[in-house]
Amino acid sequence: MKFGTKTIHAGQKPDPTTGAIMTPVYQTSTYIQSSPGQHSGFEYSRTGNPTRKVLEDNIAALENGKYGLCFGSGLAAIDAVIKLLKPGDEVISTNDLYGGTYRLFTKIFENYGIKFHFIGMENLSNIDNYINKNTKLIWAETPTNPMLNIIDIEMLATISKKHNLTLVVDNTFATPYIQKPLELGADIVMHSLTKYMGGHSDVVMGALICNSEEIAEKLFFIQNSCGAVPGPMDSFLVLRGIKTLHIRMERHCQNGEKIAGFLINHPKVEGVYWPGLKSHKNHNVAKKQMHGFGGMVSFDLKGNNLEDAKKVVENTKYFTLAESLGGVESLCGHPASMTHAAIPKNEREKTGVVDSLIRLSVGIEDIEDLIEDLDSSLSLLV
Ligand SMILES: *Cc1c(COP(=O)(O)O)cnc(C)c1O
Numbered sequence: 309m310k311f312g313t314k315t316i317h318a319g320q321k322p323d324p325t326t327g328a329i330m331t332p333v334y335q336t337s338t339y340i341q342s343s344p345g346q347h348s349g350f351e352y353s354r355t356g357n358p359t360r361k362v363l364e365d366n367i368a369a370l371e372n373g374k375y376g377l378c379f380g381s382g383l384a385a386i387d388a389v390i391k392l393l394k395p396g397d398e399v400i401s402t403n404d405l406y407g408g409t410y411r412l413f414t415k416i417f418e419n420y421g422i423k424f425h426f427i428g429m430e431n432l433s434n435i436d437n438y439i440n441k442n443t444k445l446i447w448a449e450t451p452t453n454p455m456l457n458i459i460d461i462e463m464l465a466t467i468s469k470k471h472n473l474t475l476v477v478d479n480t481f482a483t484p485y486i487q488k489p490l491e492l493g494a495d496i497v498m499h500s501l502t503k504y505m506g507g508h509s510d511v512v513m514g515a516l517i518c519n520s521e522e523i524a525e526k527l528f529f530i531q532n533s534c535g536a537v538p539g540p541m542d543s544f545l546v547l548r549g550i551k552t553l554h555i556r557m558e559r560h561c562q563n564g565e566k567i568a569g570f571l572i573n574h575p576k577v578e579g580v581y582w583p584g585l586k587s588h589k590n591h592n593v594a595k596k597q598m599h600g601f602g603g604m605v606s607f608d609l610k611g612n613n614l615e616d617a618k619k620v621v622e623n624t625k626y627f628t629l630a631e632s633l634g635g636v637e638s639l640c641g642h643p644a645s646m647t648h649a650a651i652p653k654n655e656r657e658k659t660g661v662v663d664s665l666i667r668l669s670v671g672i673e674d675i676e677d678l679i680e681d682l683d684s685s686l687s688l689l690v
Pocket residue numbers: 381382383384406408409449453478480481499500501502503512513514
């Protein structure tokens with residue numbers, strides 16, 4: 309089955325009792341047992357729910373993985389991964405990272421005795437310096453947020469395997485339409501389904517996908533023991549969103565390319581960060597591992613003035629100023645004061661998150677309207 313067919317059919321078949329084409333919302337917490345311990349596959353909805361199960365199977369199929377698990381949010385999925393570790397264990401993580409992931413690692417899990425090293429991963433020549441006998445896991449986000457750096461997953465997987473580590477890739481920005489980390493050697497793929505996968509800015513949810521039965525069993529044990537599971541209605545909504553993932557992503561990529569091209573020629577713009585640009589520092593790696601370059605575009609302004617950046621994001625009309633990304637509608641954000649406010653200024657500036665940086669989640673509206681919107685907002689700068 310090819311990708312576009314999988315988005316619509318994988319894991320799903322018409323309901324055998326009623327013939328309903330769409331997966332029903334099994335709004336139930338429990339299931340009948342014919343005799344103690346005898347049931348038809350489901351016993352309690354924290355452990356398993358039929359609507360969630362269909363979604364989990366669908367997502368696993370999209371990533372070409374064997375096992376899928378859904379969680380109440382992307383962060384709940386990340387939380388489950390780090391719970392594979394024990395006090396004393398060490399993690400090497402991308403430094404240009406989703407702000408909430410950074411907060412979870414440093415403000416929650418460091419208290420439980422897990423040590424995190426945050427490093428740039430576009431150049432992997434120094435990663436060996438951080439690997440010791442306590443190192444257990446590598447956490448990578450690519451493209452990174454918000455700088456859209458690209459990390460070579462295949463090369464990272466080689467290093468990870470050599471040292472017997474678990475490589476986890478946050479694939480939220482790319483989605484399996486663009487990039488399939490398991491095929492490139494990752495052990496676990498993580499998603500915030502809240503973003504492109506759900507695609508309509510109406511649900512918060514997360515997922516993990518893997519191929520190893522051993523890892524899947526551990527993750528399932530954590531999912532069931534800790535209980536951060538999504539409800540059936542939300543699972544239904546994400547399943548519905550995924551049915552158009554391939555055509556939405558195609559349009560996100562096209563619009564992203566046109567917006568990047570517009571910005572790069574604009575006199576008020578300093579730098580444009582989009583992996584499809586030939587001038588992007590990791591463009592060759594992006595070309596190798598990605599099928600399309602996505603709809604996330606970041607840029608900063610000449611003069612690097614905070615007030616200028618505020619003026620731009622406050623005056624767009626289709627690019628709504630809001631957290632989040634990946635929906636059909638265009639959004640804009642100011643990472644330094646929004647998504648990345650939890651990261652200290654000197655830390656964030658090291659990775660390029662300067663005061664004038666603006667991050668766009670380019671939606672699937674008509675491109676002429678989107679360009680006109682940005683053009684008129686940028687024209688307010690003197
Ligand atoms: C949003 C996001 C998360 C966290 O997911 P939630 O669903 O908000 O909990 C993690 N990683 C990336 C790259 C994200 O964009």
